[in-house]
Amino acid sequence: MSERLAAWKPLLYALADGASFLFTTASGLLVLLALVLVAAATAVAGALRERRLLAEAAGRPCKPAEAFGVALARLGSLALSFATRLSLLAGLALALVATIAAADSLRRLDEYVANRERIAELTATVRNLERRRRVADVSVLASSGGRFVAEFTYYAGDGTRIPQAQRVELRGRELYVDAVVCSFAYSEIASGRESNLALPYRAFSDEVPAAEGESLALLDELGVPRMYRLPDAELYGIAPGKFAARLQDVAAFLRDEAAARAAGVVRSLQGVAVHRPARPGERFTIWVEATGGITIKDDRVF
Amino acid sequence: MRKATKLGFFLVCIAAVATALWLALLRGGILRQRERIAALTSLAARLTLERVPLRFSILAREGGMVRVKIKLYDLDGRMVREAEADLPGTELFFDFLVSPLGAAAAEGDLGRSLAGTWLAFPRVVFTDRLPANAGFDIGPTDTEGLPLVFGSASLSAGERAAIRAVYRGALADFGLAPAPSSDLRGGEVGSPGTRGPKDLGGVFGSAVHEVAGLARFEPGLVYKVVCRLKGGIEILED
Incomplete structure (x- = not known):
């Protein structure tokens, strides 16, 4: 059992470290923000390209106001999509918190065991x-x-x-x-x-x-x-x-x-x-x- | 014939008087020895396993100087001296002369029974930048030469004499005072060569100190110097 657990530990620790980095550090939050912005920009760019192609097919230019409206609509759609998946995201967040907590507990347990061994060895050494x-x-x-x-x-x-x-x-x-x-x-x-x-x-x-x-x-x-x-x-x-x-x-x-x-x-x-x-x-x-x-x-x- | 008898009688009288005088002197010597044995034994019993002759607190550290407040305490725990000193440096050293009480008893069972009992006499405070011979004196004595930290209202004259003897012997061993004239068995500590059996161990100095970068005394805290009966000296937070 402990060997199986030991085999999963690196994956668990990597996941916990990654989540911890993304959600608890300034650099991680910046990375997250950058990812969200990239995703939003990609989605808006895709919507604008699609509208431009449709306008060209209709033989008219895509006006800036129209493009702005399309971008806003796409962003709104993204926000709505985010809101409808809030429960899923909350679940994911909970899972990540649980992963971080489990990894932290395991690490503390490992440290406790290692410290006990180290203290026993130090005691024997002294x-x-x-x-x-x-x-x-x-x-x-x-x-x-x-x-x-x-x-x-x-x-x-x-x-x-x-x-x-x-x-x-x-x-x-x-x-x-x-x-x-x-x-x-x-x-x-x-x-x-x-x-x-x-x-x-x-x-x-x-x-x-x-x-x-x-x-x-x-x-x-x-x-x-x-x-x-x-x-x-x-x-x-x-x-x-x-x-x-x-x-x-x-x-x-x-x-x-x-x-x-x-x-x-x-x-x-x-x-x-x-x-x-x-x-x-x-x-x-x-x-x-x-x-x-x-x-x-x-x-x-x- | 009568003259010869008188002379014989006279000689016998002189011999008797001489014998009586010799016996009286011997008895006096034995009595003094007994008093000394009793004093040393009671002193050894009186000294607790550990005692605190000195407390100090760092008042300030600035500009490469340490300002320290020092208080000395006697055997009854009464403060007997208070002083402040400004010393150049970063590490404070509290220097003691450590001498075996057994040295005052010379050879024999008493010397051996006192072999594990050591007296620590405060001598000087110095620093890593200030050499010991320019340090701040923490070894005041009373008018009879007894270190103040070994004063006590309940000490007998014999016990005081025993402590004085050990102290004078320690100073003499370090060349800080002339060697006492009489030898150990007569009740005084002598030169190193006559200082009791070798297995009692000799006088040595022990300076406990902070170590810059490792263990520093914090300004504002009070520290005590603990002297153990077996010769160990340690600084602990009070």
Whole structure:
């Protein structure tokens, strides 16, 4: 049954879209008016040609007043014909309204089902991501003359170090690592839990304003934070393909609040910049916590 | 012989007095430790899961400037300071020093039991165009050096001392104040090297802020900064 309905949907949607365009938009109404005018002009032209032929057959010219009368008569006839078919036209209008309503309802139903699937996939995606994650090791390589150099070594989703380190040199004596934190609320979905995902994106200092800070190279070529790319074997509750697709949605949430709110699972977006004094030789690790944004922890020798 | 007996007696007396003095000092130390343990434990119990030390409202945004009104609140929820500031920029940052309460207890069971309790001290408001070291101060203290947001009519002297110690330790860790002279076990927060067991975690700064183009604070609305016992800080509409 649903397959049959699905087969008819494109036709129904096309009909509904066409009717909706013609009767509810200014361009559609202009098209309709143009069609009516063309039909009226064709009918009047036909009547005038017929009268001219009759006049020629009778050996007399068709006078303008006569032509005007013929045109008026034809237009009147058209109006009368329109009036006698009002019930048919009303029926047609009703059918079109019903078609538009049915198509709209079906579309909303489709959207509802799709949104439910999407929310379920997003929820599964966030649950896969919400584990505590090591984002980067930071080493303060040097600090002198009111400047410091820090080296960031990033981690992939499977916990392995990414070989290319990033060096950041800033003026000042405190290193700030800034992140966007996206708080997901599940209250409307299931268990009322909350979860945060964070995307560190820039470094600045106590002397360098945030707007003049250095960008952190944490995104991969698809714009997804490297630490959120998980190996397929670690995923649960969602297929790898869907996880990859939803992961891009989640990454988009961290860049676009409108998209985040539209998805219906985001409670708030804000920035959090954690910071520590940049002393030479100091090493610390930046973590994205499952529930607490980002934190800095000392590096420990075990 | 009598001389030797007298000398022996004298030495025994001196030893007894020295022992008594040592025991008295030890007892005093133990008593101070007990007071500190009691203060820290009651402080940890008193601090609620989340509290609101600061509320703010954007009064205007124009010409690349933000005008903000800030109110600070103590542990009893009383407003203790009100201020307005004009800051250049578009993103407001509320910077806090976050320090583990367990750091004031050093090693041992108490330190471990307080490991999940963090104190967040307001420090400065800055923006994306104004660096932190030129920001607007939101960390006033009373005459004894206790941050006003941690004031409370019901705080005991020991609890106030514990908060002061954590605060001074956090400032010292960031090089914003000289390191306190006595060590943690004596009741004061020491330098980072002596700051309790490593697994308690160290002091760090946390600046919560709006993100231009993503999440902006609306002029006219009141926002609150919520500090959670576990160290998290969040800005919510009040």
